[in-house]
Amino acid sequence: MSKAKKIVLIGHFGVGKTSLIRRFVENTFTKDYKVTIGVHISKKEVEITDEASITLVIWDLEGLDDISKIRTSYLLGTHGFIYVFDLSRPATYENLDTELQYLKNNYPNVPTKVVGNKMDLVNKAFIKQNSAIFDPHVDFFVSAKLGSRVETLFSKLAEALI
Amino acid sequence: MLDRYKAYQNHKFQYISVDPTGVILESDHGIFPVTVQTKLQELHPFFEILSSLHATEKQEHQFSCINLEVHENALIVDLVIALQDKDSILIIIENLSSHYTSYQLAAQSRNESVINSQVLELKNEYLLEKERFKNNFIANFSHELRNPLTASIIFGDLLDNSGLDASQKGYLDIIRAANKDLKHKIDDILDISKIESGKLILNTTVFNLKALCDEIVGTYRILAHEKGLEFQLDYDKKLPEFLEGDAFRIKQIITNLLTNAIAFTTTGHVKLALSLNYMRAKKANLHIVVEDTGCGIAKKHHDTIFERFLKIESDALDSQGPGLGLAIVKHLITQMEGNIKVDSTLEEGATFSCNLNFKISDYSPSLKDELLSKQTFTSNEKHHILLVEDAELIQLSILKLLAATGHFYVSIISKGEDLVPSVLDHDVALILISNTIQDVSITDAASAIRKLPRPYKNTPIIALTTQAYKEDMKRFKKAGVAHTITKPFDENTLLEAIYGVLS
Numbered sequence: 001m002s003k004a005k006k007i008v009l010i011g012h013f014g015v016g017k018t019s020l021i022r023r024f025v026e027n028t029f030t031k032d033y034k035v036t037i038g039v040h041i042s043k044k045e046v047e048i049t050d051e052a053s054i055t056l057v058i059w060d061l062e063g064l065d066d067i068s069k070i071r072t073s074y075l076l077g078t079h080g081f082i083y084v085f086d087l088s089r090p091a092t093y094e095n096l097d098t099e100l101q102y103l104k105n106n107y108p109n110v111p112t113k114v115v116g117n118k119m120d121l122v123n124k125a126f127i128k129q130n131s132a133i134f135d136p137h138v139d140f141f142v143s144a145k146l147g148s149r150v151e152t153l154f155s156k157l158a159e160a161l162i
Numbered sequence: 163m164l165d166r167y168k169a170y171q172n173h174k175f176q177y178i179s180v181d182p183t184g185v186i187l188e189s190d191h192g193i194f195p196v197t198v199q200t201k202l203q204e205l206h207p208f209f210e211i212l213s214s215l216h217a218t219e220k221q222e223h224q225f226s227c228i229n230l231e232v233h234e235n236a237l238i239v240d241l242v243i244a245l246q247d248k249d250s251i252l253i254i255i256e257n258l259s260s261h262y263t264s265y266q267l268a269a270q271s272r273n274e275s276v277i278n279s280q281v282l283e284l285k286n287e288y289l290l291e292k293e294r295f296k297n298n299f300i301a302n303f304s305h306e307l308r309n310p311l312t313a314s315i316i317f318g319d320l321l322d323n324s325g326l327d328a329s330q331k332g333y334l335d336i337i338r339a340a341n342k343d344l345k346h347k348i349d350d351i352l353d354i355s356k357i358e359s360g361k362l363i364l365n366t367t368v369f370n371l372k373a374l375c376d377e378i379v380g381t382y383r384i385l386a387h388e389k390g391l392e393f394q395l396d397y398d399k400k401l402p403e404f405l406e407g408d409a410f411r412i413k414q415i416i417t418n419l420l421t422n423a424i425a426f427t428t429t430g431h432v433k434l435a436l437s438l439n440y441m442r443a444k445k446a447n448l449h450i451v452v453e454d455t456g457c458g459i460a461k462k463h464h465d466t467i468f469e470r471f472l473k474i475e476s477d478a479l480d481s482q483g484p485g486l487g488l489a490i491v492k493h494l495i496t497q498m499e500g501n502i503k504v505d506s507t508l509e510e511g512a513t514f515s516c517n518l519n520f521k522i523s524d525y526s527p528s529l530k531d532e533l534l535s536k537q538t539f540t541s542n543e544k545h546h547i548l549l550v551e552d553a554e555l556i557q558l559s560i561l562k563l564l565a566a567t568g569h570f571y572v573s574i575i576s577k578g579e580d581l582v583p584s585v586l587d588h589d590v591a592l593i594l595i596s597n598t599i600q601d602v603s604i605t606d607a608a609s610a611i612r613k614l615p616r617p618y619k620n621t622p623i624i625a626l627t628t629q630a631y632k633e634d635m636k637r638f639k640k641a642g643v644a645h646t647i648t649k650p651f652d653e654n655t656l657l658e659a660i661y662g663v664l665s
Contacts, residue, residue: 004203004210014277033277035270037262038227038238043207057210062227063273073225077214089280 002045002053005161006077010070011084012092013063016117019144020084021060024154029145036062039074046158054158067099080157081112087141088121096137111160115153119143176255178202184212187250193257194232206230212251221245227262238262293358300355304348308628308649309598311348313555315341319653320562345650350486356631357493363632364497368523369409371401375436378413382420386432389424398437402446404523411494416450418487419514423454430455430511439517448518455511464504468492545570545591545664548584550607551626552576552599560594563653578602582610585618592664597627608641622663
């Protein structure tokens with residue numbers, strides 16, 4: 001097995017963390033929302049180059065509106081974060097600054113990708129209108145439902161972990 | 163007995179000993195079977211955590227609520243991982259699946275409720291935004307239509323007095339009727355937009371109810387007779403003469419109902435009845451009824467008849483287009499804190515009845531004289547009017563109209579910067595200024611005039627505006643505008659305003 005790297009998905013509940021992982025690992029999607037309690041862990045091998053690959057051990061954490069409340073044991077040995085918010089619910093990104101600052105302060109050397117999910121529910125004009133909020137932080141606008149940019153998101157994070 | 167309890171506990175706990183690389187040394191198989199000498203990481207990716215433990219100084223790590231799928235069994239467990247010595251790690255697993263499953267059900271319900279309320283809130287905001295966009299669009303659209311329509315109305319009026327033969331006059335009548343219809347439709351759309359955006363303000367003044375009624379009947383009796391219908395009026399003599407209310411809007415309510423009544427009736431009669439419900443504490447409650455013997459409205463539509471753009475499956479109604487008139491009536495009556503209902507049977511006609519409350523005005527002969535008197539223009543001298551307008555069609559329309567009266571000289575400028583020099587250079591009796599001038603607003607122009615020395619500063623100003631909102635009118639008045647005319651306007655409206663201001 002290639003070298004294992006632990007990545008953790010965090011963000012409010014209902015933003016689509018589990019759906020993103022399902023899309024990435026199983027290439028499936030269900031519109032039914034099932035709450036995650038505690039943590040689900042899955043893994044997938046990602047080829048970085050023809051010679052190099054890594055195994056992503058993906059921790060799908062229960063959604064919380066304040067990441068400082070996450071059990072610290074869940075974050076032990078984390079190599080990368082994916083912070084997910086729901087583009088269609090402002091409540092999930094209104095504290096983006098504070099949340100990301102918390103990660104930066106407590107996990108300064110851990111690569112983080114910030115992701116606006118449910119791109120299928122908004123349009124480009126909406127993204128443009130909210131550019132003041134999104135531009136400084138967001139790395140990817142994705143749709144777990146459509147599968148758009150999900151593979152790229154995980155690949156880019158995997159590259160950053162090497 | 164205790165053995166049975168112990169056996170029960172054995173199914174809840176599992177003890178596994180592994181080496182630092184995760185190879186299983188020993189297990190009691192309490193929850194699930196494992197194979198000694200295989201790596202625990204192969205059982206579930208959670209156990210990859212073993213490689214991270216050496217990074218901390220802690221000897222014991224606790225993990226709660228970990229979802230493990232082992233041998234196709236979904237478990238939710240708590241784990242303790244204790245570093246025993248340099249060669250072995252003890253893992254204690256407690257199966258808490260049933261406990262966490264019940265917690266999951268509660269969390270599911272709570273989260274769904276929060277998400278739904280957030281989504282609803284957003285949908286509501288989106289709808290409000292859409293409504294604002296629609297109202298702005300309507301206001302701008304109506305603004306764009308007003309200049310060409312004003313020109314069309316005024317030239318229609320001018321043509322009427324230009325010696326047309328009977329056939330030409332017939333064509334002109336059709337054009338003028340179409341202009342009038344278009345003007346009403348624009349006004350209706352703008353009214354709905356104002357009402358729905360909460361910008362419609364009732365303008366309460368003292369008015370003569372009988373005079374208002376006579377004015378309406380004068381017009382609608384003719385319209386009814388033209389269609390071969392009998393027009394009946396039933397006016398209760400007990401009604402007070404002077405009331406306080408928005409006469410324009412009351413007239414709009416009655417005329418919208420009468421317009422529909424005449425439109426949807428082919429034989430029989432149309433009736434307007436005004437009566438007094440009661441008088442109490444200087445207030446009068448009026449009962450207004452508009453009745454017709456037309457096509458009627460099916461009962462299933464009675465609840466929705468007042469909705470805007472309602473289309474009812476009736477040939478007669480379809481041919482009349484969207485029903486903005488009734489929507490406006492309903493909104494106005496609601497704003498006046500009154501009520502309206504419809505009673506109708508298909509093919510037997512309809513009766514709309516409403517109740518409205520008004521304050522009774524203190525009667526005074528001087529007030530009556532003031533209300534009944536109409537200002538007339540008797541001056542023989544010619545007045546110089548300065549028209550500030552950049553739309554060529556309107557320039558030409560007003561020039562022709564004013565020249566035809568023989569009472570005015572007209573100078574025209576189309577730039578705001580020429581206003582003050584023109585007023586200073588000429589003996590201007592009145593300024594007519596449009597709100598479409600690019601480089602100056604009506605309020606700025608009025609302020610500039612008011613800053614001039616006497617007698618220029620007192621030059622009266624009439625605003626010609628495509629902005630028909632009450633707040634605009636208030637702004638103009640505050641800036642010193644004597645009168646505001648909303649485009650499109652006709653010959654009479656403009657002349658009455660000019661004569662009124664000059665006399």
